[in-house]
Amino acid sequence: MPLSFDLRWPFHKSTSGADFWVLHADIRLENSVGLHAPVAVNLSATVREVMPSLEACDAEAPVINTLRKEVDRRQVEFLKSGKLVPVNFSSRHYDFKRNKWVFGKASDEEIILMIERKVYWQTRLYGGPVWIGDPTEALYVETSPVHVVELARKLADQELITLEGEWVSANAALMAQAERFEADMRAALAELESKHAFERKTSTVDL
Template sequence: MTTTPQTALTAMLGKAANDAGLLVIATEAGLDFNQKPTTRFRLGLPDDSGRTLLLELSEAFDFDKPELLPAMTTHLQEAAKRLRNPHPDAYVTVAGLPVSLDSFAWPFHRSTSGADTFIVHGTVHLANGQNSPLHAKVSASMTLTFAEIVPAAEQPYAETFIYNAIRKTLDYGQLELLKSGNRQPVPVTTRYYSRWQKKFFFTDTDDDTRMEFLALKAFWLSGVLGNSAPVWISDPRDAQYLNTTAEELQRMAGELEKQGLLQLHADYASGTPALMARATEYEAKLMKALEYTKPTFNEEMRAGHTNM
């Protein structure tokens, strides 16, 4: 990346990143979907691990306001925690898919099709440690009604719920991972949000589901992708996806440690040999989840038995 001249935004972001324990490795001038200027920040940790995350903001964006600064601060603090994961852009789904998410073109832009929605484009990859070519180009759409609850149409204020909506859409079998293909829709509507409780709802889970999720996360992200390096086990992004709290995830991780499946390192965890021995089970779960995302042809329609 080339370094852009110092601006009010780069100065603000540099200070906020430093306060969160991050370094701005580099900055670069960019353009959004409508060719308006953005600034792209490559963020890393002081330990020079080589792992980075990208933050892209509208060039004129001013987050140093009471209604915007807290969420930016939280986003950067959580980014610092994820950067200690072996693969900071990797996640798992409840259905059992390990995925990585990248190439998102922030901020949102208005739909060009005439629909009253805001759009952000990105890519989801199957992350099973085998350099799989399977991926999905996604077009996540946020309705105007939903946009009213989002403080700003910028990455730090939307990335978590967009990523979780993508995971939920995969769980529904409504995103197909392919070797190539057109963009697939990921609708983000008010069904994912309670105005009364002021919180997101994606997946109703119980303790068993959460423990299985954490075991899957440790298996794929630590064991398979990370060469057994620990991963952040109580990520609030996962907590939102599972409709729980980071504290509950930490408690569930403790239960898995008692079962001999996880080794805890504060709020990070790695899989034990007993967990990695479940490889056949988790690979079968992955294949089943992949199969579920494939569209099926209605055989009755093929035979002409239809009232359409």
């Protein structure tokens, strides 16, 4: 699903007395009728110890990827008006043995699909060209920006995109696949909404 993230810096110490820091953010579902998810990112003391700082330059990439992973796990619900939902920014995504963030290793096929979707949606919503050398996205799929660009060349060879360095322009052949990308988004949103509807129903029954 096409997402955008509005991170409201800086982190601030929890006012509840708990030992964590909080960053408010809003995840917007693009190409929707105003659907979004306001969240409070709760950074644990354990993660704070491995962070160089809580400034955007050091924290933005892992924060965005933590939120993205929560969306992928169907843990975040998008509504037209929703209440603030806590999201734990914990050590679950940090590999202490290798001293690195880990959000899940993607296959080359999955990365190529990510590139296709990114280029389609950004071109569709905002125009191009599209930057595919984003270290934050490379971190999310546990690879390097260089490898992402290498995989993009396969799409260029199929004449789906035009590649210039780390920048991509969508060709007509890619944009002609609009129904595929739109259907993927509808299916993902329907699955997410179904999950949360079931959870609300279960919660009501339990009460």
